[in-house]
Amino acid sequence: MATFDVIILGGGPAGYICAIRSAQLGLSTAVVEQDKLGWVCVNIGCIPTKALLHSAYIASILKESKEFGVEVSNIKTDYGVAMKRSRRVSDQNSKGVEFLMKKHKITVIKGTGVVQPGKKVKVGSDVHEAKKAVVIATGSRVKGIPQIGLEINKTTVISSDEALLLERVPDTLAIIGAGAVGMEFADIFQAFGVKVTLIEALPRILPIEDAESSDVLAKSYRKRGIDVIAGAKVTKATVGKDKVTLDIETGGGGEKKQVTAGAVLMAAGRAVNTENIGLKECGIQLTDRGFIKVDKNLQTTAPGYYAIGDVAGPPMLAHKGFREGAVVAEIIAGQKPHPIKYDNVPSVTYCHPEVASIGLTEDQCKERKLDYVAGRFPFSANGRARGTGETEGFVKILRDKKYGEILGAHIVGAHASEMIHELAVARENEYTVEEVDLAIHAHPTMSEAVGEAALDSLGRVLHI
């Protein structure tokens, strides 16, 4: 038994950042992790998928390289090699987190933690005690849809966990769910020569993004041969030894069709890890949707127990968890951190072209009956984008008509994930579209399109 100021359950992004910030503030800190540090993000999420997406990107640009005066013959792709490279990247990152734990003198306890009353955490047969707080950051996991026969069996019905470790790709793959995960794997597998069918239950792919972003991606995916089926309900799945047949209804049940694929990748949502960690015994309640109930300070219904990251509620994004981890550490240390603005968490999908957004979509502006103006600028009118041949996409800024507040911003295009932060800074500091325009954008850059979209919302666009 050991005593710490803070014990954190889970060494994923929310947990390890909470640990580092706690240690920075002089608190003795322990992290309980059953697997590798960095967990989903570093090992089976954010990081390896970005490595694979880059492999896919190289494959796709090589196919078009002749046009750029570079002829490459006999292009072969090997998912196994790409996968192994992605594992090395993940391992480096996980070791990086281990190093950070050592650097900050954070105790890493290997094992599965269970919280107990009295701010105690049981790991195996050891019981550790927290003097100040226990932080629950147990994260989430992929889930199947057993109701229709799509239980993850790790061979023909797989999740991203398995997809990331495949030695070779199936010939055909059906992906259920066209959120960020489904979109990214569709991109990867298509580039590695798989015939991909992307199935989304909601009326459009990337349902949380602006409808215009979804449209550009649907067009782009169809152009490169991905079968995109939106508004589709999978009514039945027949799982065979080496293939899966899906019965699908589209058009509100009007049309029926069958999709057969060598494997099905489940990318329709995640389940939070709240079972068997002692929540009930400590008086920690869940919300109707199954997340841990927290107050404004991320404290659970049991005083002294906090929850951060995916278990604490949506959006289930690593960078949201990072911020919660840091903020909770400061709260525990008695500071008064600036409150998190949950409406200012950027959302990014790293498919090609990338999709990034912040704030409201245009449909949400309409639903809320806001008086807004949309400014747009297509990358087809941007010099840098023309130079690289990456003219797909646009920047769209939704501004409040009266005061110019940036209500929402949407970028589709190469490097959208990097460009969105100009608008995140603007929104965080309440800059209006005019301040975005006043900031001088270097020429030629993709970012010029951000300034131009701001100008367009003011009726003063220059380059179209």
Place this chain on the structure above:
Amino acid sequence: MEALSPTMEEGRLVKWNKHEGDPVKSGDTLAEVETDKAVMELVARADGQLLKVMVPEGTTVPVGNVVAWIGKPGEKLDGNAAPAPAPKGERSAVSGARETPAKPTPSAAPNPAPAPQPVAAVAPADATRVKASPLARRIAKDAGVDLKLVQGSGPGGRVIKRDVEGAPTATVAAQAVPRTADRAPRTGVPYEDVPLTQIRKTIAKRLAASIGPIPHFFLTTEIDMERAAEAREALNKQLGEEGGKISFNDIIIKAVALALVQHRACNAWFQEDHIRYWNEVHVGMAVAIEDGLITPVIRNADMKSLREIGAESRELAGRARNRRLKPEEYTGATFSVSNLGMFDIDQFTAVINPPESGIVAIGSIVAKAVPDGDRVVVRRRLRLTMSCDHRVIDGATGAVFLKTLKQMLENPLAMLL
């Protein structure tokens, strides 16, 4: 952090008027500091250059902490600029000089100001600068909100959108109904934790100190205000265009002051081992301000005319709402009046503001049917409740004071006696 008022224990640095590198002269305003009740100026106690600011805007520090260093232009501070208690050599720490402020040593003030900036060029521009987001500025401009009056909730006290939305506009500000009293936004969040502001801390401390150890008792009486109302109408008619109308509150303050002259037993401070009975009458009047209340004092109210009381109370209340009262303007009352009549409150009990031993709580003046002999007439009536500290005032003592007060209000001519 200097003790800027006798009761100040900590201060929140609202705004630096001088910045690192600025030349300063003894007496220059360095910064604005929110004390327990007001926003005050922190002035330099030495000449030279503002070398280093130790306390960022928006931070609260106890009296006695170093908030900045003044020294010779270009002089280097020790490595970590630790808030060493003793300013050594030629530097002067701007700190909690409860004792006599350290005189600048002669050598501290040679005057080779690095940039011979005319002081006027720096100071006024800075004095009016408000940290606010561009969006907040636009909304404020459009809505006529004076940003200087808005408490910023962004980093370093920066005024952001949510601070100006629903902030009182320049004209409406006069009403000063606390913002926290507004209808709660239905955002789905069950509650909102708001940190205690300096003034809220002071109110909590003082009023808890009051209702806890002070044995309160309450006396309520109903007063016929018909004649006072008639007198007021007549007086205001006479004042006519001259402006400066007389309010019921002014009449009540005057009557309370005169009644206290007759009942010194109620015009007293409880001082732990003694009672200080006052010969002078200083009436505190509770004023609701954004985020709290404050009781500016009408001094020698018994000797002032209704017109003077009216003008003074309006002026004090105005400055109270802008947090610009000096400490001597809200301390030293011998008795207080709290009026919630304008909020349609029939009657209430007010909490004594120690060390005073009494306060009267004024309800609204309402037309009521009252018996007059064998008929019923409609009269304007007022319910007034006096809270008494039983350590000073006994039931009968309070009752006779109230009787005098009632007579004065029911027969305003008695005030002329």
